[in-house]
Amino acid sequence: xxxxxxxxxxxxxxxxxxxxxxxxxxxxxxxxxxxxxxxxxxxxxxxxxxxxxxxxxxxxxxxxxxxxxxxxxxxxxxxxxxxxxxxxxxxxxxxxxxxxxxxxxxxxxxxxxxxxxxxxxxxxxxxxxxxxxxxxxxxxxxxxxxxxxxxxxxxxxxxxxxxxxxxxxxxxxxxxxxxxxxxxxxxxxxxxxxxxxxxxxxxxxxxxxxxxxxxxxxxxxxxxxxxxxxxxxxxxxxxxxxxxxxxxxxxxxxxxxxxxxxxxxxxxxxxxxxxxxxxxxxxxxxxxxxxxxxxxxxxxxxxxxxxxxxxxxxxxxxxxxxxxxxxxxxxxxxxxxxxxxxx
Numbered sequence: 001x002x003x004x005x006x007x008x009x010x011x012x013x014x015x016x017x018x019x020x021x022x023x024x025x026x027x028x029x030x031x032x033x034x035x036x037x038x039x040x041x042x043x044x045x046x047x048x049x050x051x052x053x054x055x056x057x058x059x060x061x062x063x064x065x066x067x068x069x070x071x072x073x074x075x076x077x078x079x080x081x082x083x084x085x086x087x088x089x090x091x092x093x094x095x096x097x098x099x100x101x102x103x104x105x106x107x108x109x110x111x112x113x114x115x116x117x118x119x120x121x122x123x124x125x126x127x128x129x130x131x132x133x134x135x136x137x138x139x140x141x142x143x144x145x146x147x148x149x150x151x152x153x154x155x156x157x158x159x160x161x162x163x164x165x166x167x168x169x170x171x172x173x174x175x176x177x178x179x180x181x182x183x184x185x186x187x188x189x190x191x192x193x194x195x196x197x198x199x200x201x202x203x204x205x206x207x208x209x210x211x212x213x214x215x216x217x218x219x220x221x222x223x224x225x226x227x228x229x230x231x232x233x234x235x236x237x238x239x240x241x242x243x244x245x246x247x248x249x250x251x252x253x254x255x256x257x258x259x260x261x262x263x264x265x266x267x268x269x270x271x272x273x274x275x276x277x278x279x280x281x282x283x284x285x286x287x288x289x290x291x292x293x294x295x296x297x298x299x300x301x302x303x304x305x306x307x308x309x310x311x312x313x314x315x316x317x318x319x320x321x322x323x324x325x326x327x328x329x330x331x332x333x334x335x336x337x338x339x340x341x342x343x
Contacts, residue, residue: 043189045339046182052337055330056186059293063269064193070291072269074194079270080260080281081187083201083208083225085315086274086297087216088179089168091306093314095175096207097139099162103146120145148228148245152206155243160210173342176215181343182332183272183297187216195270198222200260202252202277206243224259226251256281272297279320282329294329296320301335304342 047053063072084090104114104123114120119138122131131138147155166175187197197218199208205225212218227248230241251259257280260268271278271285272295282294298317299308309317324331334341 043192044182044185046185048337048339050337052330052332056189056293056295059270059291060189060193060195063291072290076266076269076290077190077193077195078198078264078266078268079190079195080198080200080224080264080268080272080285081183082273082275082278082281083199083203084274085299086180086272086278087183087187087199088175089171089305090315091308092170094203095168095178096203097142098166098169098175099159099207100142100146102162102166103158104142107146144228144245147204147207148243150243151240152230152243153240155206156210159207163211176211178342179215180297180338181340182338184216184343186272187218190270191217196222198224198260198264198268200251200256200281201225202250202255204228205251224251224263226255252277254280257284260284269293271295273320274299275315275317276320277316279323282320282324286327286329294324294327296324296329296331298331298333300333301338301341304340305334307335 044053044056047056062068062070063077065071081087084094084096088095101123104120108114108120108124111120114124119131119134119141122128122134122138123142134141150158163174163176167173168175168178171178190197197216199212199216199218199222201208201224203225205223205227208223208225209220212223213220229244229246229248231244233240233242249255249259249262253276256278260281267288268281268285269288269290270293271282273279273282274297278296282296285292285294296317298321299306299315301307308315309321311318321331323329332338
């Protein structure tokens with residue numbers, strides 16, 4: 001990522017200057033001095049100094065120090081992150097749904113019946129109020145129409161092409177530019193300390209896989225999300241995997257621990273979310289025998305992003321806010337804890 005490259009370059013320049021200075025004074029630089037310089041580099045430069053940043057650094061230091069009673073073996077250093085609202089923005093609707101709406105409009109010429117059939121009619125007329133009246137059933141129809149009936153390779157190409165140019169309607173930024181800089185730093189800080197970072201999201205697993213590695217540094221096989229059923233077809237010697245119009249896993253709420261168990265096989269020791277939909281994942285993490293860290297991102301910045309919690313139609317943070325407060329889990333205020341929001 002850009003911030004990481006800049007940090008490395010600046011650190012290299014500093015080290016070179018330090019070494020040159022030592023050479024000019026005929027003093028030999030010691031390994032301890034180099035280590036001191038490296039350790040002084042701020043691993044979370046976009047986080048304001050305060051209890052949240054301090055808690056994160058103290059936790060990571062504690063569980064990665066061999067002499068500590070809380071030392072965690074590398075194999076058990078599993079960190080799971082929700083995506084929508086935790087790693088990037090999610091208002092006014094989940095970004096994957098913008099993709100689905102664009103797909104409906106692109107596919108419309110092949111489906112003339114959609115002009116008079118809900119919920120497709122509402123999409124084609126840009127009537128969001130009517131679309132919301134269609135409820136969960138209508139939204140599911142849109143998802144099935146736009147996310148099934150293709151092969152996995154075809155769907156990956158559709159997502160890749162869309163994410164490269166699609167912009168948020170009000171922020172006028174690419175969706176991939178609406179990732180949270182402090183969270184990018186946190187992901188890298190954990191990886192630098194031998195944590196394995198995973199996305200565990202209610203979003204579609206095959207929607208996130210095409211771009212997650214480039215944007216977050218998280219490889220495809222460490223992305224867990226909701227999924228449709230698939231089937232293998234030999235296809236006359238050219239094997240394909242078909243995406244079927246049926247739900248396989250809803251990776252939200254109770255589905256998150258199920259997905260973690262299915263795809264990772266270890267309980268996380270670090271978990272981050274932003275809504276009630278992440279509560280079960282943080283509870284599952286809290287049940288680990290190792291020392292754990294539970295982090296919630298609280299959207300409190302109406303100027304730089306959005307401010308919402310208990311009554312939001314997206315990313316509702318109500319029951320989880322109460323439980324996190326009661327149990328003393330870490331709640332990061334976007335307004336107070338972050339120097340910047342987007343890269």
